[in-house]
Amino acid sequence: MTAPASLLASFESIVGAGNVLTDDSAREKYASDGTRYHHRPDVIICPDGVDQVSAIVRICARERLPVVPRGAGTGYSGGAVPVRGGVVLSLERMNRILEIDESNLVAIVEPNVVTGDLQDAVERVGLFYPPDPASLRQSVIGGNVAEGAGGPRAFKYGTTRDYVLGLQAVLPTGEVVLTGGKVVKNVAGYDLTQLLVGSEGTLAIITRVILRLIPLPSARTTLRATFASVADAASAVDRIVAERVVPAALELIDADSLDAISRHLGGQPLAPAGTAALVLIEVDGTPEAAAEDALRVERACRAVGATELLRAGSAAERDELWRVRRELSPALRTLGRLKFNNDIVVPKGRIPQLFALIERLREDYGVRIACFGHAGDGNIHVNVMVGESEEDRRRAGDTVRVLFEGVLALEGSITGEHGVGLSKAPYLSMQLGPDVIALMQRVKQAFDPDGILNPGKIFP
Amino acid sequence: MTAPASLLASFESIVGAGNVLTDDSAREKYASDGTRYHHRPDVIICPDGVDQVSAIVRICARERLPVVPRGAGTGYSGGAVPVRGGVVLSLERMNRILEIDESNLVAIVEPNVVTGDLQDAVERVGLFYPPDPASLRQSVIGGNVAEGAGGPRAFKYGTTRDYVLGLQAVLPTGEVVLTGGKVVKNVAGYDLTQLLVGSEGTLAIITRVILRLIPLPSARTTLRATFASVADAASAVDRIVAERVVPAALELIDADSLDAISRHLGGQPLAPAGTAALVLIEVDGTPEAAAEDALRVERACRAVGATELLRAGSAAERDELWRVRRELSPALRTLGRLKFNNDIVVPKGRIPQLFALIERLREDYGVRIACFGHAGDGNIHVNVMVGESEEDRRRAGDTVRVLFEGVLALEGSITGEHGVGLSKAPYLSMQLGPDVIALMQRVKQAFDPDGILNPGKIFP
Numbered sequence: 001m002t003a004p005a006s007l008l009a010s011f012e013s014i015v016g017a018g019n020v021l022t023d024d025s026a027r028e029k030y031a032s033d034g035t036r037y038h039h040r041p042d043v044i045i046c047p048d049g050v051d052q053v054s055a056i057v058r059i060c061a062r063e064r065l066p067v068v069p070r071g072a073g074t075g076y077s078g079g080a081v082p083v084r085g086g087v088v089l090s091l092e093r094m095n096r097i098l099e100i101d102e103s104n105l106v107a108i109v110e111p112n113v114v115t116g117d118l119q120d121a122v123e124r125v126g127l128f129y130p131p132d133p134a135s136l137r138q139s140v141i142g143g144n145v146a147e148g149a150g151g152p153r154a155f156k157y158g159t160t161r162d163y164v165l166g167l168q169a170v171l172p173t174g175e176v177v178l179t180g181g182k183v184v185k186n187v188a189g190y191d192l193t194q195l196l197v198g199s200e201g202t203l204a205i206i207t208r209v210i211l212r213l214i215p216l217p218s219a220r221t222t223l224r225a226t227f228a229s230v231a232d233a234a235s236a237v238d239r240i241v242a243e244r245v246v247p248a249a250l251e252l253i254d255a256d257s258l259d260a261i262s263r264h265l266g267g268q269p270l271a272p273a274g275t276a277a278l279v280l281i282e283v284d285g286t287p288e289a290a291a292e293d294a295l296r297v298e299r300a301c302r303a304v305g306a307t308e309l310l311r312a313g314s315a316a317e318r319d320e321l322w323r324v325r326r327e328l329s330p331a332l333r334t335l336g337r338l339k340f341n342n343d344i345v346v347p348k349g350r351i352p353q354l355f356a357l358i359e360r361l362r363e364d365y366g367v368r369i370a371c372f373g374h375a376g377d378g379n380i381h382v383n384v385m386v387g388e389s390e391e392d393r394r395r396a397g398d399t400v401r402v403l404f405e406g407v408l409a410l411e412g413s414i415t416g417e418h419g420v421g422l423s424k425a426p427y428l429s430m431q432l433g434p435d436v437i438a439l440m441q442r443v444k445q446a447f448d449p450d451g452i453l454n455p456g457k458i459f460p
Numbered sequence: 461m462t463a464p465a466s467l468l469a470s471f472e473s474i475v476g477a478g479n480v481l482t483d484d485s486a487r488e489k490y491a492s493d494g495t496r497y498h499h500r501p502d503v504i505i506c507p508d509g510v511d512q513v514s515a516i517v518r519i520c521a522r523e524r525l526p527v528v529p530r531g532a533g534t535g536y537s538g539g540a541v542p543v544r545g546g547v548v549l550s551l552e553r554m555n556r557i558l559e560i561d562e563s564n565l566v567a568i569v570e571p572n573v574v575t576g577d578l579q580d581a582v583e584r585v586g587l588f589y590p591p592d593p594a595s596l597r598q599s600v601i602g603g604n605v606a607e608g609a610g611g612p613r614a615f616k617y618g619t620t621r622d623y624v625l626g627l628q629a630v631l632p633t634g635e636v637v638l639t640g641g642k643v644v645k646n647v648a649g650y651d652l653t654q655l656l657v658g659s660e661g662t663l664a665i666i667t668r669v670i671l672r673l674i675p676l677p678s679a680r681t682t683l684r685a686t687f688a689s690v691a692d693a694a695s696a697v698d699r700i701v702a703e704r705v706v707p708a709a710l711e712l713i714d715a716d717s718l719d720a721i722s723r724h725l726g727g728q729p730l731a732p733a734g735t736a737a738l739v740l741i742e743v744d745g746t747p748e749a750a751a752e753d754a755l756r757v758e759r760a761c762r763a764v765g766a767t768e769l770l771r772a773g774s775a776a777e778r779d780e781l782w783r784v785r786r787e788l789s790p791a792l793r794t795l796g797r798l799k800f801n802n803d804i805v806v807p808k809g810r811i812p813q814l815f816a817l818i819e820r821l822r823e824d825y826g827v828r829i830a831c832f833g834h835a836g837d838g839n840i841h842v843n844v845m846v847g848e849s850e851e852d853r854r855r856a857g858d859t860v861r862v863l864f865e866g867v868l869a870l871e872g873s874i875t876g877e878h879g880v881g882l883s884k885a886p887y888l889s890m891q892l893g894p895d896v897i898a899l900m901q902r903v904k905q906a907f908d909p910d911g912i913l914n915p916g917k918i919f920p
Contacts, residue, residue, distance in 0.1 A: 104808055181873060183807055183839075186876060187875050188874055189918060195654065242675075289752065377644050413641060415647050420648060428648060433637065436638065444650075446905065
């Protein structure tokens with residue numbers, strides 16, 4: 001459609017003329033997210049407040065116009081791409097931290113607060129918001145909530161889901177609802193809060209988030225261990241758990257990824273020759289607890305044959321150890337033109353089987369596959385790197401399908417952090433039975449009877 | 461209804477004659493739970509396996525017969541009481557621990573495994589299942605999941621909800637669905653797992669539970685502090701948090717409760733004269749971390765004027781400190797014939813205002829009110845104790861309503877642990893707006909179009 005002038009005037013009367021965009025450059029800007037999916041919206045609307053969101057949605061419901069809520073647009077599953085056109089509702093103006101309540105360990109924020117900004121703000125008063133998706137300097141809380149974002153600290157601290165106490169949201173029929181609240185225990189009726197977390201903008205538009213905070217650990221120690229095989233690295237993870245250490249981070253980086261980073265940084269070697277896996281470990285707590293845990297981690301890594309063991313002695317050394325992990329995403333571009341980024345997850349004890357599967361895929365399909373991720377959770381990012389030819393894309397597609405079959409045979413999930421969106425929708429029925437998908441669609445119907453909210457996502 | 465013989469024969473053909481009960485003593489036994497609500501079912505069926513559950517539910521759906529799933533029957537909100545008659549589906553035979561997967565930190569259990577038994581079993585292999593409702597020696601995992609049960613350790617470790625990774629469940633239309641799985645990160649579609657947690661047996665019948673485990677802390681230290689006012693005790697809680705200690709338990713017991721326990725135990729004083737609040741604190745972790753945290757707790761309590769400070773030096777001393785807490789429930793019976801047990805919760809910094817409100821209620825309504833609970837969560841059990849006269853019941857009812865008004869004004873919730881069931885249903889609309897309740901009812905409809913599953917619960 002091209003939005004009729006009368007409709008645009010209605011939107012402008014709600015948010016002001018400057019906040020209704022229809023020019024080509026804006027439509028192009030809001031046509032994609034962190035993926036390669038692309039579809040231009042007809043109009044972009046930037047509301048500033050829940051009443052404006054509700055008023056816009058009521059018009060869209062009346063006109064049966066698709067509405068796609070958008071945060072920072074950094075998602076990795078196409079969730080913010082308006083594949084049926086219509087309205088992109090960009091929440092970029094709703095970016096205020098409304099309250100940091102130190103006494104009640106709660107923060108209240110608008111959806112487009114950048115995650116890293118919230119972390120900085122609460123850490124200044126000695127509190128801690130642990131969820132740390134790699135995109136934390138770009139992505140926003142509302143998007144993190146909509147996608148159920150994870151990150152390295154999930155093994156110890158859980159994901160975004162575990163910190164959402166309550167929401168204000170606008171239903172696709174225009175009603176403003178409040179779910180949950182400022183309390184950490186609340187069983188009054190169904191937990192709509194948790195249902196909205198990870199619903200990928202298909203059930204409601206999140207306009208306010210109440211987040212649980214915890215005290216900031218006073219000490220943090222980072223270690224790095226290298227191993228001659230992924231199996232040894234996985235044994236180290238098991239051994240660390242057996243030592244009753246719960247690290248804040250347990251990041252595994254494989255040889256292909258290390259190779260890419262090394263080339264990206266100009267060729268200097270990053271680890272001893274023959275390293276098949278590098279593991280970054282961070283422990284935190286009181287100074288005494290962090291020191292004790294660091295000793296246990298070192299003992300565990302040595303016991304399974306770590307080839308090298310480093311411990312950061314200063315903040316600068318800590319940054320240096322983490323540098324490898326931070327350079328991963330740009331570095332991977334050196335391995336191939338196209339990256340098929342899969343955030344699969346397996347029960348953590350099955351990481352060796354997962355890597356054996358990946359080795360077979362490399363051989364069978366002749367593709368580069370760089371892997372890194374959150375070993376404590378079994379959540380490994382499997383990046384299939386190919387060129388742009390038709391043949392390369394086909395091979396990548398085949399590789400991904402066989403990868404997913406293998407992951408599901410290991411009792412894993414095809415997506416641990418990014419959501420289904422567009423990228424995983426063709427594969428959802430590999431993981432979920434038809435009765436479960438039908439039930440999810442009835443839940444969608446209960447929220448969105450006209451199907452206007454973020455249509456074309458999740459379901460095959 | 462009285463179940464026709466043909467229907468009973470159908471049920472018997474599924475579960476065997478001995479597992480279909482219609483005699484008066486059985487109907488009486490399954491007519492109530494941990495509350496005073498009472499209604500006899502027409503028939504009790506004890507299936508052993510998901511296929512049997514599914515087959516029974518299909519018959520009930522065809523016959524439009526109410527089905528009420530039942531675990532241990534220890535609930536505090538009437539959730540298992542079959543107020544519309546029909547079938548009580550008792551899951552008592554499905555009580556096996558199917559798997560404790562040490563490598564993947566996962567347990568798989570049938571619904572009627574006693575919570576304390578699971579804890580014992582996983583602790584024997586060095587793992588930990590933290591949720592610890594007071595009923596843990598009687599209540600079962602399936603019931604804990606259905607009610608979203610909490611407990612003292614929730615401040616540090618979260619509630620049952622935080623440990624449920626996946627479910628097998630039977631829908632009210634008979635389909636068997638699998639939600640979630642063995643992985644800790646999973647964002648494939650809507651989180652039906654978390655929607656079923658706390659759904660009070662109204663959306664599906666839980667037949668299998670996949671639970672997350674964590675490493676067992678190797679050390680645990682228990683402390684007891686007494687205070688001359690509840691405000692001082694609340695300050696101690698704040699101070700402990702400011703010291704960056706996250707205790708495993710932070711239990712507050714007020715003077716009326718202490719008085720009851722003292723009388724129950726034969727009159728010996730339990731705390732220094734003038735004690736208005738006793739706080740039990742437990743810290744855990746590595747031996748070093750627990751020792752360090754214990755010092756910080758002591759410093760925090762002293763700083764706000766604790767009148768006495770004890771630390772358990774042995775397991776026997778630890779048991780002695782906890783004895784006061786354990787004797788609470790039986791002791792409260794000495795205060796009045798009827799106990800109206802309210803599991804309200806407020807943002808934790810507002811505990812002093814909550815206790816000021818309770819003091820006003822004591823004066824205005826002339827009722828005994830004994831309070832204890834989880835100070836770290838703001839989750840306080842407010843027990844209104846009265847006699848059995850009509851006038852006493854009326855006063856208790858008035859007290860409870862004004863209590864709930866006050867709790868909601870403090871941005872709290874009318875139920876933090878027990879669920880809505882029958883006991884809170886008349887009050888639900890005080891907390892939730894009509895749009896939210898209507899949305900919950902549409903979700904109920906999406907699961908249970910004929911309204912046969914646990915009818916008459918939650919909604920006013």
